[in-house]
Amino acid sequence: MSDVVKSLSTRLTTAADKPVSTPTREEAEAAVRTLIRWAGDDPTREGLLDTPKRVAKAFREFYSGYGEDPSEILDKIFAEVEGYDDIVLVRDIPFHSHCEHHMVPFFGVAHVAYYPTKGVVGLSKLARLVDAYARRLQTQETMTSQIAKAMVNALDPRGVAVMIEAEHMCMSMRGIQKAGAMTLTTQFTGIFKEEPAEQVRFLTLVRNSRG
Structure with missing residues (x-):
């Protein structure tokens, strides 16, 4: 490991x-x-x-995510991809979750990317993986790391990049009451962690979706 x-x-x-x-x-x-x-x-x-x-x-x-096994979601890999080994990115995956501190919602989008080695996983599986962790009592930081860890374990990729952008109702509805404030978290492994240019590429591809 x-x-x-x-x-x-x-x-x-x-x-x-x-x-x-x-x-x-x-x-x-x-x-x-x-x-x-x-x-x-x-x-x-x-x-x-x-x-x-x-x-x-x-x-x-x-909280249906507690009944999901992330390893089963990612258990089918398609090896016949004509030698494709470049980045695979699914961006703007919508999710909603609940803060484990106050049990109020936080919601936003997740962007997930990886460099395949032994094959690729169905794109819908990455969205399911996000939901498996979002539909639990969570913190955004933990959820970001859990998604990356699950992908590393299941896919053995050259690198994984995960970014989550979310608004937290515990900041909007109570406490400081700052509606619209967004929290951004990232997790990089492998080539994304070792080579800053790959992080820039990932962030550029994500931001280009915003026009």
Whole structure:
């Protein structure tokens, strides 16, 4: 295993990778009713009677990434690509996630690139990989590194570049309340980390999409 992968593995081994006991749906709905009371409302009033069920159902969708195995998403590689070994970039992949600190949304776009060695992966798989990590309780920094690590492990590429641009509702809705502020994170491995010109190429290709 390369030093880059070892470093990423050490930083990204979190509680999210370990099995946890799942409460029943009834317990989840009871927790929502408690939060409604904490907010100052009455969970028994007509407009809120079905809210606990809806929230429990929504959580299944919001956090469906916990049921995804990134290694399975990237397990099929197409080797017959007529010797193609240049950059592969999928940019402007939309995503939404939830901050693990306040459980409020952050959303934006991800740009993912790699230099293939043994073959390429289906382009839709890269979008699925982004979703697999976005649909969890997250920080943007961790999510950026997780995507890069998964690609390094599965594809053994010459290099991976990941950039995420997102707006965080924990900054827009609460606290400092600065709507529109964007956070940008990057992770480079292999040739992208070793050769600054490759980072420039990646960033230029991403920015050219903005006209």
